[in-house]
Amino acid sequence: MVDVKEILSKSEERMEMAAMYLEEELNRIRAGRANVAILDAVRVEVYGSKVPLNQVANVSVPDPRTIAIKPWDRKEIRNIEKAIMDSDVGITPENNGEIIRLNIPQPTEERRRDLTKQCNKIAEKAKVEVRNVRGDIKDKLKKAIKDGLSEDLEKDAEAELQKLHDKFIKKIDELITAKNKEIMTV
Numbered sequence: 001m002v003d004v005k006e007i008l009s010k011s012e013e014r015m016e017m018a019a020m021y022l023e024e025e026l027n028r029i030r031a032g033r034a035n036v037a038i039l040d041a042v043r044v045e046v047y048g049s050k051v052p053l054n055q056v057a058n059v060s061v062p063d064p065r066t067i068a069i070k071p072w073d074r075k076e077i078r079n080i081e082k083a084i085m086d087s088d089v090g091i092t093p094e095n096n097g098e099i100i101r102l103n104i105p106q107p108t109e110e111r112r113r114d115l116t117k118q119c120n121k122i123a124e125k126a127k128v129e130v131r132n133v134r135g136d137i138k139d140k141l142k143k144a145i146k147d148g149l150s151e152d153l154e155k156d157a158e159a160e161l162q163k164l165h166d167k168f169i170k171k172i173d174e175l176i177t178a179k180n181k182e183i184m185t186v
Helices: 004-028 073-084 109-146 151-184
Strands: 042-045 049-052 057-063 066-071 098-105
Touching: 004 109, 004 151, 042 073, 066 073, 073 098, 109 151
Parallel strands: none
Antiparallel strands: 042 049, 057 066, 066 098
16 A cells, blocks of 8 residues: 555655755855855865865855965966866866965846846746656555555645645745845945
8 A cells, every 4th residue: 555645755756856956056146145055066186086166265255246266286276277167167267376266246227137047947847846746746646545445545745735735835035035035246
């Protein structure tokens, strides 16, 4: 017999993963303020292998428009600079020999609109994933009726599934609204 609680908890887990994915992706989007998360994808060639930037340097935000990168080994400053240039960060690093600085430019109105469109696309992907999870679980519940699950239990499980769906869609909407507000704030 199918364990309805287990199916619902797994579906909640999958929906939570979609919301976490959205949160991580939104953190990487540059909104005119310095945020070290935009450097998460940067990999630096050090000692023959590529490692995350935060494993070869201290990354900090000294002011709202600057990211400072202080390498632990000063010989690696060129490799760090090259990794930033090769990444999709889109900011030219300034190097004084000890510290690399990234000055975050103030985005134009047009750039802000593009960023909100980009955020909305990512949010839509997350919503689609939540909807897909709901659809998958509904199918499992329909099949479970054939395997002996009572229709009442199936209806209750579907209602619970719908509540989970609504909860995560609302969470996604809140995340995207907050990010869009952050982007559009001058």
